[in-house]
Amino acid sequence: MRQANLPLCEEHFTWWFERRVERTLRRYSMVGPGDKVLVAVSGGKDSVSLLCALLELSEEMGFEISSITLDLGISGYSEACVEASRRVAGELGVEHHVVSIRERYGFTLDEAVRVVRRPPCSTCGLIKRYALTDLAREMGFDALATGHTLDDMARFILSSYISASLDELVRLTPSSASGLPGVPKRIKPFYETLEEHIRLYAEIRGLEYMPDGCPYAGTAPTDFLRAFLAELEARRPGSLYSMVRGYLKHIRPALQAQFGDGLRELRSCSKCGLPSSGEVCAFCRLREKVLKRLGRGGGP
Amino acid sequence: MRQANLPLCEEHFTWWFERRVERTLRRYSMVGPGDKVLVAVSGGKDSVSLLCALLELSEEMGFEISSITLDLGISGYSEACVEASRRVAGELGVEHHVVSIRERYGFTLDEAVRVVRRPPCSTCGLIKRYALTDLAREMGFDALATGHTLDDMARFILSSYISASLDELVRLTPSSASGLPGVPKRIKPFYETLEEHIRLYAEIRGLEYMPDGCPYAGTAPTDFLRAFLAELEARRPGSLYSMVRGYLKHIRPALQAQFGDGLRELRSCSKCGLPSSGEVCAFCRLREKVLKRLGRGGGP
DSSP: OTTTTOOOOHHHHHHHHHHHHHHHHHHTTOOOTTOEEEEEOOSSHHHHHHHHHHHHHHHHHTOEEEEEEEEOOOTTTHHHHHHHHHHHHHHHTOOEEEEEHHHHHSOOHHHHHHHSOSOHHHHHHHHHHHHHHHHHHHTTOSEEEOOOOHHHHHHHHHHHHHHTOHHHHTTOOSEEOOSSTTOOEEEOTTTTOOHHHHHHHHHHTTOOOOOSOOTTTTOOTTHHHHHHHHHHHHHSTTHHHHHHHHIIIIIHHHHHHHHOGGGGOOEEOTTTOSEESSSSOHHHHHHHHHHHHTTOOOOO | OTTTTOOOOHHHHHHHHHHHHHHHHHHTTOOOTTOEEEEEOOSSHHHHHHHHHHHHHHHHHTOEEEEEEEEOOOTTTHHHHHHHHHHHHHHHTOOEEEEEHHHHHSOOHHHHHHHSOSOHHHHHHHHHHHHHHHHHHHTTOSEEEOOOOHHHHHHHHHHHHHHTOHHHHTTOOSEEOOSSTTOOEEEOTTTTOOHHHHHHHHHHTTOOOOOSOOTTTTOOTTHHHHHHHHHHHHHSTTHHHHHHHHIIIIIHHHHHHHHOGGGGOOEEOTTTOSEESSSSOHHHHHHHHHHHHTTOOOOO
């Protein structure tokens, strides 16, 4: 542990790592006893580690977990992701669901990328966010857990500082309730955990995760910020945590007090009923456009 | 102009550049008719350009300017800075003062760096900030103008976001009144101007500035942020302006409203009478320590 100058053996690292996740779960009241938590698993190191750590913590903290993997339909890649996720969930003995977005919504990510001008990673993010919430609601879960890391949060926050996007800046929280009945809250148990430590945890736990290899990787405009933040953390250990905590403790509350909840006012999408900032949610609009361009007819 | 995709000839660039500085002066009410403005000139591109641009604007906006250069006593460097500053001020026909900090305060920057553990750039910044305010007050100026650029402000703001320093975050304003009678306000007319444009302006105007060459350069921990921000601006033109404006329009007002003016409460230093956050200001404390270690006896 470079921040704390703390040399740990494998066993104690694992203990320290899981205690850290527990602290995050408790600090932001992410789960309560009896809660049913759906863990989103892509097959990468972050999500398989999340599944493993939450499984460890679920017993002593008294919540239940299940897992889900979306088959996004990225040719030559999604099959392997689904397979890796299924294998890890199986080895851990956690219930695992696989849902094909082609079957459920009528189009694959590859098709969406081909017919809309939006950047691939942005389209993918929108689809995943929507589908996971949609499925967690349908399956009656209390919370949907995603593998967003401290590095991810630092990148989103930095990006919002740069673009001066207030709307985004108030949304980058560790836990967010939908405010709508039956819609599970979204939680990020790795909000305070570095990817560097997650990688180590996955290796010590012997989790066989998918290496990075998405064909759309490298196209995101924030990849450049990712490199900067990695170097920042290497030069000044603790910087990402300090930046994210500073945001959460000072910047966000101040913005919320000044500009009010109006900033993140959500209503129910008139088509699907899930949270939306407008009359029709971004996913339903995307879906309609994609199906139309593919000649497959309208929405739900 | 990459942001605006605006190709300009030399004459129109100069016109555009000075209009931009004028907009900054007016937007933040930096100067009023009849004001006496002291321009801090180090001899580098930013400060000689500031002197030139303010001279151009002073007539139509009805303020008066004079200039000052500190001889910081950096061996093999300060002499050349003073010389370059004197020459540019002479060519522009602006009154110019040179003050040696060795003569006025009893020690050089080289001596201070040798005897205190503080990083050189931090010690230098403290001395310059203090001495310039002290001299501008003594000479009866209404405002002290410094050459801080948009790049500088973006770096300070980013650094404060990372370290989550609230105290700093509310202080990074384009114009700040001291709140104490007789103490001039500090203004940054290049708050919204990129160094890239300043360099071009200096060249078109034929200003012979000192190239970077401070022997302490490269020791500042924020040099790494400087490189990142330069690359950010090159990749996404307009990013620095967006970040700095976002800070000024949204983040700072929200922090100020939430945490109050207590954050930047200033009183009068009990030794020198200039603004201080404590009983004795940071400069008087530094000076006392340096003089004592050099065996030159206490402060004023």
